[in-house]
Amino acid sequence: MKIIEIKVDRVDECIWGNFDRQFKLRFINPINAINPDLTFKDWFWDLAVSIVQIRTDDGHTGIGWCEDGTGAVEAMINNHLHRFVMGQDPFDYEGIWELMFRASTVYGRKGAAIEAISAIDIALWDLMGKATGKSVAALLGGSSTESIPAYASGLHHVEPELAAEEATDYVNKGYTAMKARLGYGPLEGRKGMLKNVEHIAAIRKAIGSEVGLMIDAYGGWNLPYASEMCQLLEPYNLSWVEEPFLPDDLKSYARLRETTTIPVAGGEHEFTRYGFQQMIEAKAVDILQPDLHRCGGITEGRKIASLAAVHGLSICPHAFSNVHTQFIAATTNAPMSESFPVPCWEDSDLNEQPTIILNQASPEGGKIPVSTAPGLGVEINTEILNKSLL
Ligand SMILES: [Mg+2]
The missing domain is CATH 3.30.390.10 (Enolase-like, N-terminal domain)
Structure with missing residues (x-):
């Protein structure tokens, strides 16, 4: 061929x-x-x-x-x-x-x-x-995985009542984990910190103690801010704090891990096995988050997953696509996929617009079905x- x-x-x-x-x-x-x-x-x-x-x-x-x-x-x-x-x-x-x-x-x-x-x-x-x-999952060694767990990624910094309503809706839809964005960073000082805490407190109160809750700082913090912020957020039993710093700032990642009990995640803006190896060597994160559409594709993603496995780390790929669903289905140290449900408070008509990639599997009951169609199961x-x- x-x-x-x-x-x-x-x-x-x-x-x-x-x-x-x-x-x-x-x-x-x-x-x-x-x-x-x-x-x-x-x-x-x-x-x-x-x-x-x-x-x-x-x-x-x-x-x-x-x-x-x-x-x-x-x-x-x-x-x-x-x-x-x-x-x-x-x-x-x-x-x-x-x-x-x-x-x-x-x-x-x-x-x-x-x-x-x-x-x-x-x-x-x-x-x-x-x-x-054969499906890509089958080629990769995961032919009998029917579905993979997904977490709901959303929870922007809206009013606390609205965030609580959105979080409750995700639990009702079957999600057992979710991730919140945070609205504030170092420029907003202590006042912003307390608003971040208010956001997370409202969500944790709404979902109870059994549902996983993660936070994403999207590279917008610095080490002193992140250390104090994590100290304030430790009582809310968070599963990870994501991208507290820019991807190259590995020393800050490593030092934050020494000062907080919250696991640290990152890697959506990292590339190739060499980049991930540097993160692992620096002891920068507990969870690696490669995006296979960025880091080198499926071929490189497998190598990154193996590197993570020998260091006892799990990988939770960034964002959502059939590529990730197929990959996670065949990767034993990749426990779940991110997903982007529409918040319950948003006008759903806004989201009716068709997208360029068709037939991407979407979550049902907190799980994403794994396509068995040949290849990735998508069309343009x-x-x-x-x-x-x-
Ligand atoms: Mg992120």
Whole structure:
């Protein structure tokens, strides 16, 4: 089997459908921790998706995608990376990955170049599944996993009553764990700290003691702030504090772990086995959170999971997609997936808008069904794709 075409399209649509909620609500993030006038919208280059399609001479087409720095991703694939894919057999995915990584070191190693490699690698796995008639989960060694647990990720910093209502709704829908965003960081001082505590207290009171609760600081804190914040939040029995710092600030991660009993998580903005190895060596986190659409795809994700396993660490991939569902189904140290249910207080009509990737499995009763269709079990929404190419 030979690859005869690789095509990358930049689609100017958010992969999550309506993303306005993220922009309207309070949400600490890396840039407004420095300048409060900048918003979460400024943090994004754009909300586009890079769709990679790889076609073989026996008529199969594999689909892969990534969503950050898409203008650069398109250029890197079209001007360089395609060379290492064209004419290859997709079952040689290890060699293809290694060639792309080595060839891009001068402009890559982390960031958009690895996202481009991720999208290509994901398309190769989809192709291998389609060529063999097996799901990616089955190819990875998880053919009999029917569903995986999901946690509800939402709980923005809205009024305490509304947050409590949203949290209760997740429990009623069958979720046994959930994650809250926090609205405040160092610039808002002690007053903001107490508001963060008020938010978490309202949620914990609503869900009782048996439901897991995590928090996400989205890289927006510093070590003194995080140490004090975690001390104030310890009574609420949190399962993890996520991304308290920027991904490179590994010493702060390690020092925070020494000062708090709350487990520390991170890794959604880290890349390749080498980046995760540095996190592990620095004793930076208790839970690794690779995003396979960023960190190097499924091929690299398996290596990161093995590295984590030999250090007794679990991995909880960032965000949600069929790629992660299939991967988690076959990875014994990956206990659950993130999911993004629509908050019960939001006008649901806003979320009816179709997305570019179709047939992604969604949670039911706190679990995500694992597709048994060949490959990843997804399709491209051609209507959106064609519209974006006009
Ligand atoms: Mg996060």
